[in-house]
Amino acid sequence: MDLTVRTSSCVCGRVRCEAVGAPILSGVCYCDNCQEGGRRIEALPHAAPVLDADGGTSYLTYRSDRFRCVSGAELLTDYRIREGSPTRRVVASCCNSAMFLKFEPGFWVSSYRARFAGDAPPVEMRTQTKYRRAATELPRDAPSYRGYGFKLWGRLIAARLAMFIGR
Ligand SMILES: [Zn+2]
Numbered sequence: 001m002d003l004t005v006r007t008s009s010c011v012c013g014r015v016r017c018e019a020v021g022a023p024i025l026s027g028v029c030y031c032d033n034c035q036e037g038g039r040r041i042e043a044l045p046h047a048a049p050v051l052d053a054d055g056g057t058s059y060l061t062y063r064s065d066r067f068r069c070v071s072g073a074e075l076l077t078d079y080r081i082r083e084g085s086p087t088r089r090v091v092a093s094c095c096n097s098a099m100f101l102k103f104e105p106g107f108w109v110s111s112y113r114a115r116f117a118g119d120a121p122p123v124e125m126r127t128q129t130k131y132r133r134a135a136t137e138l139p140r141d142a143p144s145y146r147g148y149g150f151k152l153w154g155r156l157i158a159a160r161l162a163m164f165i166g167r
C-alpha cells in the first residue's frame with residue numbers, strides 16, 4: 001500500500017496539511033466555478049496565484065479520511081461563490097493561500113496542487129474543457145473531457161467502494 005505522505009503548505013508556512021497515499025485523481029479543472037473561485041481568491045490581498053496560465057486549476061483529489069490539516073487549522077477560512085453553495089474553497093487567512101476545496105456531500109477533498117512541495121503525481125486528466133478560454137492549445141499529456149468524463153466517476157466510485165470495504 002502506498003503510504004507516501006505529501007505536505008501542502010500555505011505560502012507563509014503557518015498552515016500545513018498532510019495527504020496520505022496516492023490521490024484518487026490528479027487533474028486539472030476548467031469549469032466556470034473553479035475559474036470564478038480562483039479569480040476571487042487571487043483578488044485577496046497578497047494572494048498567491050491559484051489558476052494556471054491557461055485558466056485551469058490543478059488539484060490532487062484525496063479521500064477525506066486521507067487528508068487533514070496538521071497545523072494552523074484555526075487560520076482556515078471558507079469562501080463560497082454563492083451563499084449556501086455546497087462547495088467551499090478553503091483559504092489560509094494568514095497569507096491568503098488557497099489550500100483545498102470541499103464539496104459538502106462528497107467524501108473527497110480537492111487540494112490545490114500548487115501548495116504541494118516536491119514531486120506531485122503527473123496530471124491524469126483535464127475536465128470541463130468546454131469552459132477553457134485560453135488561446136493556447138490544450139496540453140496533450142493527459143486525456144481531456146468537455147465535461148467531467150467517465151474516468152473521473154470511475155475513480156470516485158472505486159475510491160468509495162474501497163472505503164466501504166475498509167481499505
Ligand atoms: Zn500562511
